[in-house]
Amino acid sequence: SSGINAEWPLRPGATEASSTTFPLTFGSPYNAVHDNALVKQVDLPSTTGHFGILPHHVPTIAILVPGTISITNEAGDVAKYFVSSGTATIHPDSSVQILAEEICAVADIDDGAVRAGLEAAQGKLSSASSEADKAAAQIEIEVYQSMISAA
Amino acid sequence: SSGINAEWPLRPGYKLYFEMAVPMLRTTLTLTPSATRGMATLKDIEMRLKSVKNMKKITSSMKMVSAAKFARAERALKPARAYGTGAASLYEKNDFDTSGKDSVLLALSSDRGLCGGIHSNVGKMVKAAHAETPITKAIIVGDKAKAILVKVIGDTFLSCFNNVGKKPTSFTDALDIAEEVLSHDYDTINIVYSKFKNIVSYNTEEKPVPSLESVESNAAIYVYDEVDSEVLRCYQEFTLANIIYHSMKECEASEQSSRMSAMENATKNAGEKIDALTLQYNRTRQAVITRELIEIISGASALE
Numbered sequence: 001s002s003g004i005n006a007e008w009p010l011r012p013g014a015t016e017a018s019s020t021t022f023p024l025t026f027g028s029p030y031n032a033v034h035d036n037a038l039v040k041q042v043d044l045p046s047t048t049g050h051f052g053i054l055p056h057h058v059p060t061i062a063i064l065v066p067g068t069i070s071i072t073n074e075a076g077d078v079a080k081y082f083v084s085s086g087t088a089t090i091h092p093d094s095s096v097q098i099l100a101e102e103i104c105a106v107a108d109i110d111d112g113a114v115r116a117g118l119e120a121a122q123g124k125l126s127s128a129s130s131e132a133d134k135a136a137a138q139i140e141i142e143v144y145q146s147m148i149s150a151a
Numbered sequence: 152s153s154g155i156n157a158e159w160p161l162r163p164g165y166k167l168y169f170e171m172a173v174p175m176l177r178t179t180l181t182l183t184p185s186a187t188r189g190m191a192t193l194k195d196i197e198m199r200l201k202s203v204k205n206m207k208k209i210t211s212s213m214k215m216v217s218a219a220k221f222a223r224a225e226r227a228l229k230p231a232r233a234y235g236t237g238a239a240s241l242y243e244k245n246d247f248d249t250s251g252k253d254s255v256l257l258a259l260s261s262d263r264g265l266c267g268g269i270h271s272n273v274g275k276m277v278k279a280a281h282a283e284t285p286i287t288k289a290i291i292v293g294d295k296a297k298a299i300l301v302k303v304i305g306d307t308f309l310s311c312f313n314n315v316g317k318k319p320t321s322f323t324d325a326l327d328i329a330e331e332v333l334s335h336d337y338d339t340i341n342i343v344y345s346k347f348k349n350i351v352s353y354n355t356e357e358k359p360v361p362s363l364e365s366v367e368s369n370a371a372i373y374v375y376d377e378v379d380s381e382v383l384r385c386y387q388e389f390t391l392a393n394i395i396y397h398s399m400k401e402c403e404a405s406e407q408s409s410r411m412s413a414m415e416n417a418t419k420n421a422g423e424k425i426d427a428l429t430l431q432y433n434r435t436r437q438a439v440i441t442r443e444l445i446e447i448i449s450g451a452s453a454l455e
Contacts, residue, residue: 025233025237027234028230029393030322086389087386092244097240099234
């Protein structure tokens with residue numbers, strides 16, 4: 001990816017991106033997982049496909065789809081979270097904000113509940129009448145399937 | 152109750168105390184027989200004492216309830232702040248036009264009073280803004296702000312939300328409000344809300360949020376890669392809901408802390424009033440006894 005635009009000044013006091021880390025704010029309305037924390041890499045699922053963020057990534061605005069986000073922190077540990085949809089912003093100063101409506105750690109996903117939910121959603125799809133109901137059921141199925149592949 | 156001149160330099164709690172006490176005292180005074188020589192009878196003072204003691208119990212328990220709700224609101228505010236600041240970062244790092252002529256006012260308050268100056272400060276800020284540039288569209292959240300603003304900008308109301316303040320605000324509430332806002336055309340939204348500073352103070356602020364059109368028409372947005380109109384539209388809608396959610400959480404914390412200190416002041420003032428009334432009661436009781444003694448003695452000496 002292309003380099004950072006050197007003219008953009010960083011806000012005074014902003015956590016600066018070094019060559020190996022960048023500041024990440026990752027949270028939901030109820031839970032701020034990272035607040036301007038320095039991390040090495042983030043991989044996230046967006047409407048344009050799964051992509052990874054390293055320091056000095058090109059400024060981007062993306063919409064998240066339900067899926068798994070993996071965050072590699074400064075120490076090199078990888079943490080995986082399952083997110084509902086949301087937004088991701090990469091600014092010219094390399095700071096990243098990923099905001100999702102719901103976040104849960106992949107380890108907290110209950111496989112049994114997911115399979116039960118998937119079956120219920122498939123039942124809903126077959127019995128759905130209107131286009132809106134069919135689309136909603138289809139979205140549910142996709143979310144459960146990506147939860148299964150996450151765990 | 153009328154008659155409380157808002158300019159009197161009374162301590163905040165006193166206003167509440169008088170507002171609650173005056174109607175109760177008026178009733179007590181009309182029910183009791185008129186005092187001799189204009190002095191309140193013992194029964195009068197006894198009733199006043201009883202009502203002030205009740206009031207102290209009520210304000211003291213309201214203070215404890217507010218303290219508990221405040222603790223919860225402050226805890227919820229922390230992630231909401233990180234979330235809301237993250238959401239607003241696009242607007243802060245870039246200079247989008249927020250001076251649009253076609254702006255919608257979003258005033259955030261709640262349904263419940265007895266929280267100091269929270270609602271009236273929101274009303275003041277809106278009235279001042281209206282005096283500068285007339286407001287043409289307004290969405291009001293909370294019955295208190297609605298009551299204050301209906302006389303000034305009532306004809307500009309697009310919609311009003313109530314049932315705010317009983318339970319902590321959830322993200323779905325913010326989604327409902329955002330959906331309503333987005334159903335109208337505008338250039339900018341001005342959110343007027345109470346920003347929480349600390350347990351004893353808050354600031355009433357106005358936060359402008361640009362619309363999709365303002366953002367799209369500004370070349371700065373195209374610094375960002377992969378920006379097409381569909382992505383931008385989803386992004387704007389979600390970000391608006393996030394900013395509204397953050398602002399509502401700030402209001403919640405400000406309101407509960409303000410109610411806590413208002414109730415504490417009212418409790419303290421009621422306590423002082425109880426002391427003053429108790430003294431008056433004892434003095435009156437002693438004066439009554441002295442008067443009876445004098446009557447008895449002068450009656451007895453008249454017989455001699």
